[in-house]
Amino acid sequence: MTTDRKSRREFLRQMACLAASGGAAALIPQLRMMGTALAQTTPSSLSGYRALVCIYLSGGNDAWNLLVPKDSTNAGSLWDIYRTSRSGVYNATSNPGGLAIDFPQLLGLTGATGSGSNMYGLHPSCPELRTLYDAQKLGLVVNVGPLVKPITKAEYASSLANRPPQLFSHSDQENLWHVGTAKDSRYGWAGSAINTLKSQFPPGGNAVLSPCISVAGSNKLEVGSSVFPYFMSSSSSNTTPPLSGVSGVCNGGTCSGTFGAQRDGAVTQLLAATYQGGFANEYAQTFQRGRDLYQTLFDGLNSAPGQLTTTTFPANNSLGDQLRSVARMIKLSRANNYAARQIYYVRTGGFDLHSGLMATGTNGHAGLLSRLSQALNAFNAALGEIGAQNDVTAFTMSEFARTLTSNGNGSDHAWGSVQLVMGGGVQGGKLYSSGGGPISGFPDQSITLDSHGNNTNPVAFSRGQFIPGIGVDQYAATLAKWLGVTATTDQDAIFPNLANFATRDLGFMG
Numbered sequence: 001m002t003t004d005r006k007s008r009r010e011f012l013r014q015m016a017c018l019a020a021s022g023g024a025a026a027l028i029p030q031l032r033m034m035g036t037a038l039a040q041t042t043p044s045s046l047s048g049y050r051a052l053v054c055i056y057l058s059g060g061n062d063a064w065n066l067l068v069p070k071d072s073t074n075a076g077s078l079w080d081i082y083r084t085s086r087s088g089v090y091n092a093t094s095n096p097g098g099l100a101i102d103f104p105q106l107l108g109l110t111g112a113t114g115s116g117s118n119m120y121g122l123h124p125s126c127p128e129l130r131t132l133y134d135a136q137k138l139g140l141v142v143n144v145g146p147l148v149k150p151i152t153k154a155e156y157a158s159s160l161a162n163r164p165p166q167l168f169s170h171s172d173q174e175n176l177w178h179v180g181t182a183k184d185s186r187y188g189w190a191g192s193a194i195n196t197l198k199s200q201f202p203p204g205g206n207a208v209l210s211p212c213i214s215v216a217g218s219n220k221l222e223v224g225s226s227v228f229p230y231f232m233s234s235s236s237s238n239t240t241p242p243l244s245g246v247s248g249v250c251n252g253g254t255c256s257g258t259f260g261a262q263r264d265g266a267v268t269q270l271l272a273a274t275y276q277g278g279f280a281n282e283y284a285q286t287f288q289r290g291r292d293l294y295q296t297l298f299d300g301l302n303s304a305p306g307q308l309t310t311t312t313f314p315a316n317n318s319l320g321d322q323l324r325s326v327a328r329m330i331k332l333s334r335a336n337n338y339a340a341r342q343i344y345y346v347r348t349g350g351f352d353l354h355s356g357l358m359a360t361g362t363n364g365h366a367g368l369l370s371r372l373s374q375a376l377n378a379f380n381a382a383l384g385e386i387g388a389q390n391d392v393t394a395f396t397m398s399e400f401a402r403t404l405t406s407n408g409n410g411s412d413h414a415w416g417s418v419q420l421v422m423g424g425g426v427q428g429g430k431l432y433s434s435g436g437g438p439i440s441g442f443p444d445q446s447i448t449l450d451s452h453g454n455n456t457n458p459v460a461f462s463r464g465q466f467i468p469g470i471g472v473d474q475y476a477a478t479l480a481k482w483l484g485v486t487a488t489t490d491q492d493a494i495f496p497n498l499a500n501f502a503t504r505d506l507g508f509m510g
Contacts, residue, residue, distance in 0.1 A: 045200040046197065046200045046201065046202070046340040046341065046484055047340075048340070048391065049333075049334050049339075049340060049341075049342075049388075049391050050340075050341055050342075050391050050392070050393075050482070050483055050484070051330055051333075051341070051342040051343065051344065051388075051391060051392045051393075052190065052342075052343045052344070052392075052393055052394075052395065052479055052483055053323075053326055053343075053344045053345075053346065053379075053392060053393070053394040053395070054190065054221060054343070054344065054345045054346070054394075054395060054396075054397060055319070055323075055346055055347075055348070055372075055376075055394060055395065055396045055397070055420075056174075056216070056219075056345070056346070056347040056348070056396070056397050056398065057348060057349075057351050057368075057372070057396055057397070057398035058174075058347055058348065058349035058350075058351060058352075058398070058399075059170070059349055059350060059351030059352030059353070059398070059399075060170070060351055060352055060398055060399050060400045060401065060402060060413055060414070060417075061351045061368075061396075061398040061401065061402075061417065062099075062351070062353065062357060062365055062401060062402040062411060063398075063401040063402075063417040063418035063419075064082075064086075064401055064402070064404060064418070064445070064464075065086075065099065065101060065123055065365060066122065066123050066126070066369065066418055067120055067121075067122060067140055067142070067418045067431075068082060068101060068106055068120065068121050068122070068123070069081075069082050069119065069120055069121075069442070069445070070103065070106045070108055070109075070118075070119065070120050070121035071119050073103050078119070078442075078445070079103055081444075081445050081446050082100060082404075082445050083100040084446075084447075085404045085405065085445050085446065085447045085464055086098065086099040086100035086404055086405070086406065087099055087100070087405065087406040088100055089101070089102045090358040092358075096358075096409070097406045097408045097409065098358075098406065099357060099358060099404075099406045099410075099411060101123065101124065105124045106121030106122065106123075106124065107121050107122040107123070107124055107126060107127060107130040108121045108130075109121060109122065109130060109133055109134065110134045110429075111133055111134060111136070111428075111429035111430060111431075112136055112427075112428070112429035112430050115429055115430045115431065116431070117133070117134075117429060117430070117431065120431065120442075123365075123366070123369050124366070125366045125367070125369040125370040125373060126369050126370070126372075126373040127373065128373040128374055128376065128377035129372075129373045129376065129377075129420070131377070132376070132377065132380060132422060132428070133428060133429055134429060135428070135429070136426075136427075136428035136429035136430075137380065137389075137422060137423065137424065137426060137428045138376075138420060138421070138422045138426065138428045138429075139420075139421045139422075139426050139427060139428045139429070139430055139431075139432060139508045140418055140419070140420060140421075140430075140431050140432065141418065141419045141420075141421060141431075141432045141433075141470060141475055141506065141508060142418050142431050142432065142433040142441055142442055142443075142469070142470075143416040143417070143418070143433060143434065143441065143442070143443050143466055143468050143469040143470060144416060144417060144418070144419055144468055144469075144470040144471070144472065144474075144475050145164075145400060145401075145415050145416040145417055145466075145468035145470075145471070145472065146164040146167075146173060146176040146177070146181075146182040146468070146471070146472050147164065147182055147468050147470075147471035147472070147473070147497070147501075148161070148162060148163065148164060148182045148183075148497055148500065149162070149471075149497065149500035149501070150434075150469075150471075150500070150501065150502075151163075151467065152458070152467075153458060153459070153461075153467065156467065164176055164182035164183075165182070165183065165184070167415060168400065168413040168414075168415070168465075169413075170352070170399055170413075173399035173400055174399045175220060176472060177221075177397045177398075177399060177472055178219060178220040178221040178397075179220065180192075180472055180473060180476040180477075180494065180495050181472065181473050181495055181496055181497045181498075182471070182472070182473075182497055183496075183497075186223075186225075187220070187223050187224050187225060188219070188220045188221035188222055188223050188224070189221070189476045189480065189494050189495065190212060190221045190222050190224075190343045190345075190480075191212055191220075191221065191222045191223040191224030191225075191227045191228075191229075191343075192224045192225070192227075192493075192494045193224075193343070193480040193483055193484075193485050193494060194211045194212055194222075194224055194227045194341060194343060195224030195225055195226055195227045196485055196490050196493075196494065197340075197341050197483065197484050197485065198211065198226075198227070198341075200340070200484070201339060201340045201341070202337070202340055204337060205336070205337050205338050205339055205340075206293075206296070206336065206338040206339070208289055208292075208293050209230060209293060209296075209297070209338055209339070210227060210228060210229055210230040211227065211339045211341055211342050211343065212224075212227055212228070212229040212230070212342070212343050212344075212345075213229060213230050213231075213232060213326075213329060213342065213343070213344050213345070214229040214230070214231050214232070214344070214345040215231075215232050215233065215234055215242065215322040215325050215326060215344065215345065215346050216322060216345055216346050216347035217231060217347075218231075219345050219347075221343075221345055222343055222345055229345065230293075231244070232244070232325060232329065233325070234318065234321035234322040234324070234325050235321060235324055235325045235328065236321060238307055238308040238309065238311070238313075238324065238328070239302075239307050241297070241298050241301040241302060241306070242301065242324075242325035242328065242329070243294060243297060243298055243301070245294055245298075246267070246291070246294075248260060248263050249263045249264040249267055250264040251294065251298070252294075252295065252298040252299075252302075270284070271284045271287055271288045271291075297332075300332045300336065301328060301329075301332060303332075305331055305332050305335035305336065306328055306329075306331065306332040307328060307331075308324065308327060308328055308331070308382055308385060308386075309385070310385055311324075311327070311378060311381050311382040311385050312378065313375070313378040313379075313382075314371070314374040314375060314378060317371045317374060317375055318348060319346065319348040319371055319372060319375040320371070320374065320375035320378055320379075322346040322347070322348075323346060323375050323376075323378065323379040323382075324378070324379075324382065326344045326346060326379070327379060327382035327383060327386065329344070330342070330344075330383070330386065330388055330392060331386040331388070334386070334388060334391070341483055341484060343483075348368075348371070348372070350363060350368050351365075351368060351398065353365055353402070353410045353411070354407065354409075354410045354411070354412060355407075355409040355410045356409060356410060357402070357409070357410035357411060358410075376394065376420070376422055379394065380422060383423075383424075389423065389424035390423070390424035390425055391424075391425075392423055392424075393421065393422070393423035393425055393426060393479065393482060393509070394420075394421070394422045394423060395419065395420065395421045395422070395479060396419045396420045396421075397419065398417060398419070400413055400414050400415050400416075400417055401414045401415070401416060401417035401418070401466070402414050403463040403464050403465055404445060404447065404460070404463065404464025405447065405463040405464050412463070413465075414463075414464065414465035414466065415465045415466055415467060415468060416443065416465075416466035416467060416468035416469065416470075417468075419475065421479075421508055421509075425482060425509055425510045426508055426509060426510070427507065427508050427509065427510055428508075430508070432470075432506050432507065432508045433469060433470070434469030434470050434503075441469055443459050443460065443466045443469065444457055444458070444459055444460065445460075445464065447460065447462070447463075447464055449462060470506065471497065471498075471500075471501055473495040473497045473498040473500075473501065474498065474501050474503060474504065474505075474506055475506065476495065477491050477494075477495050477498050477504060477505070478505050478506045478507070478508060478509055479509070480494065480495075481505055481509070482509040482510075488504075491504065
């Protein structure tokens, strides 16, 4: 055995002992990102600061109770068709299987002049979203989902090649939303967008901190060929740094455990040693950069540029906690010129409501939407506090909507959905659809079954699963274009199916 192999084995043995005690676990996900991040020295052609914030609604949000027709209660009206297809208005006693929301409860929309918004309403648990929409800071993208190309029901039935793979599967559809196209990829569209833009970043800033930051753990969305997300934690206050340090040692000047200081000294000695193997030395250097980055962010988030002062986020709201961490990090990043472009990822779950969809408790759809509405409202206020509303765009993703028809206590996996886009750069107060108008792009919600049990509706299957009118490629490409990915060749490289669609930019960004 060579000396290099011995030194490599000894280094790994010692680091394994440290990892077994929990010492290395917090930094391992960051290691791949560090080396490539150091190479960002190309002169800039990007101006100003912009950030995207992805809010992932895990489980498949029932979007057709988020946005509901509100034209009239007359027979044959859009709302009446919706009510019938959803098995009637929910009533815990007389109609517990109904999924429709009663007409008077819907929050009517005003929106932009001539947008047709007055034909629709939001779920009664979303008053904050209604206010943001009417203030034209929030837009709604209607009937969007993974598509290979625009298709009809006949084309769907004629060939598997026309369909996205593994429709109605949580993990597969989430993956397609993350990669931004209806086929698998090693990389997410957000990470690929940053990978395309990073050569245009200004010199300086924080060369070690990744432009992609997750407050919700690992995700494919933010992974590019040389970009990997940096993981942070949510913060329970406006002052506590949202960071997870190395357990059992010293972080930010505070040592954990009875022997924290001793363990910290041992780690320092291991990282300072010179190893004959190239792998061991690189590992040690990368690990040390991770610790140094933690200390830099810890100090920065404890300083004035890293704290919020007046914005109150809702209590007992994990999404609000995550978005508060994002707001603080955006404030610090802009103050210290960390990066010209950043992408953040947060996540909230509970939307897979095969049962209990209409429950009034915190786990029902109403409770989930209430927390979403309150968290987005607080985030918008925080961006206003730090003067970043025009620089930040928040958007939702969710693997699919739910079936219009009830299964008796909830609804099941569907396809096309409705997504929210919020920010000062959003052309808000409008519905964006494949038809381009206030009515034409909203899908026909009627369910009329023929003798074979097939729905005669041209855009929906038997249980009200809508064929999307807008592809994920179009939705994501519109956001990436606002971020700075403007060249058609770059867009096509990130979104290989985008050329299949007549509209490359959906127009909801300024």
